[in-house]
Amino acid sequence: MSSIIRNALALSAVAAVAVAQGTTAPKLDAPCADAVIFMARGNNAPYQDSRTFPFVEATCGKLRAEGKTCDFIEVVFETMINGNFCEQIATGVRNGQSQITAFNKKCPCTHIILNGFSQGAWITGDILGGPGGCSQITTGLDNTSAPGNAIAAALLWGDVMHEANQPYNVLDGAGLQKDGRSAASLARLNRYAPVLRSYCAKGDPICANGNDVNKHLSYFELYTDDASTWAVGKLNDAAPLCAAPTPTPSASSPVVASSVGVASATAVASSSAVASSTAVAAPSAVAASSAVAASSAVAASSAVAASSAVAASSAAASSSVAALPSYPTSPVHISPFPVPQPYEPGCLPIMKIEYVYV
Numbered sequence: 001m002s003s004i005i006r007n008a009l010a011l012s013a014v015a016a017v018a019v020a021q022g023t024t025a026p027k028l029d030a031p032c033a034d035a036v037i038f039m040a041r042g043n044n045a046p047y048q049d050s051r052t053f054p055f056v057e058a059t060c061g062k063l064r065a066e067g068k069t070c071d072f073i074e075v076v077f078e079t080m081i082n083g084n085f086c087e088q089i090a091t092g093v094r095n096g097q098s099q100i101t102a103f104n105k106k107c108p109c110t111h112i113i114l115n116g117f118s119q120g121a122w123i124t125g126d127i128l129g130g131p132g133g134c135s136q137i138t139t140g141l142d143n144t145s146a147p148g149n150a151i152a153a154a155l156l157w158g159d160v161m162h163e164a165n166q167p168y169n170v171l172d173g174a175g176l177q178k179d180g181r182s183a184a185s186l187a188r189l190n191r192y193a194p195v196l197r198s199y200c201a202k203g204d205p206i207c208a209n210g211n212d213v214n215k216h217l218s219y220f221e222l223y224t225d226d227a228s229t230w231a232v233g234k235l236n237d238a239a240p241l242c243a244a245p246t247p248t249p250s251a252s253s254p255v256v257a258s259s260v261g262v263a264s265a266t267a268v269a270s271s272s273a274v275a276s277s278t279a280v281a282a283p284s285a286v287a288a289s290s291a292v293a294a295s296s297a298v299a300a301s302s303a304v305a306a307s308s309a310v311a312a313s314s315a316a317a318s319s320s321v322a323a324l325p326s327y328p329t330s331p332v333h334i335s336p337f338p339v340p341q342p343y344e345p346g347c348l349p350i351m352k353i354e355y356v357y358v
């Protein structure tokens with residue numbers, strides 16, 4: 001004889017989902033601002049969703065109040081509720097690492113903030129620490145070299161891979177977890193511990209193995225102000241990624257021609273980063289290296305040309321004196337941001353059927 005025991009584990013296996021009320025394309029690029037936020041949304045949510053987007057508005061608003069520039073980019077991945085979850089995670093990690101790397105090459109002086117919610121938190125954690133639960137060929141971004149060293153702050157909200165008792169955990173679910181990471185993945189993620197914060201509330205079914213889905217869905221309503229203040233503080237504490245521009249040499253200050261050439265090339269390269277939203281990066285780099293070559297080949301005439309280049313680039317950077325890093329910064333002031341896409345929260349009950357033969 002056999003009996004069938006059906007366990008409806010809806011609460012313990014609940015997934016926070018959303019029904020998009022509209023669709024919008026992901027934002028894939030940004031100018032070389034003082035800070036750019038990479039957003040990874042939750043399961044089944046649209047890009048620029050109304051649940052997580054307030055973090056962008058709050059963080060950029062506080063940075064702009066300090067005279068800094070700020071923008072955002074969205075990590076590209078599918079979030080369909082009936083899709084292959086591990087494939088979605090792997091795609092998000094692969095795209096996220098590629099997008100961050102490409103942006104950093106274009107804007108090496110811009111600090112990066114990562115923000116991931118639910119499924120997006122898993123992806124964000126894997127971008128930093130490598131695979132947490134799905135097989136991927138990655139070990140995460142190295143925090144000691146580009147682009148990892150450009151990350152000033154990273155925030156995880158309701159992370160599926162939340163690991164209990166980590167120094168960066170906050171809220172009353174800090175000592176709880178549902179799945180957690182492998183030891184190797186956690187060790188790699190913890191390289192970013194000084195700039196990492198993981199929000200997990202007791203009762204959250206995703207990160208704390210609880211049974212209150214509202215805990216999972218209310219993070220941004222409750223903690224956006226706190227999180228944005230923390231992220232701005234981390235960015236302000238971060239060391240500049242680029243050196244400040246060399247002052248323009250005056251006529252009364254004798255300067256060796258070759259050293260002027262090098263200084264002007266640095267200024268040209270840096271000012272190219274300032275204008276990266278309107279100029280192509282590769283030609284700018286070629287122009288900069290050409291300036292170095294020209295200044296090395298010619299002495300007197302090069303000094304005059306180099307002085308002009310320095311003056312021009314210094315004028316371009318004069319508006320960034322109050323910014324951090326001090327140089328370069330983008331003159332672009334993005335306002336207002338697109339209207340966030342509304343969506344309705346819901347729960348997906350997952351039925352687990354166990355067959356017990358007696």
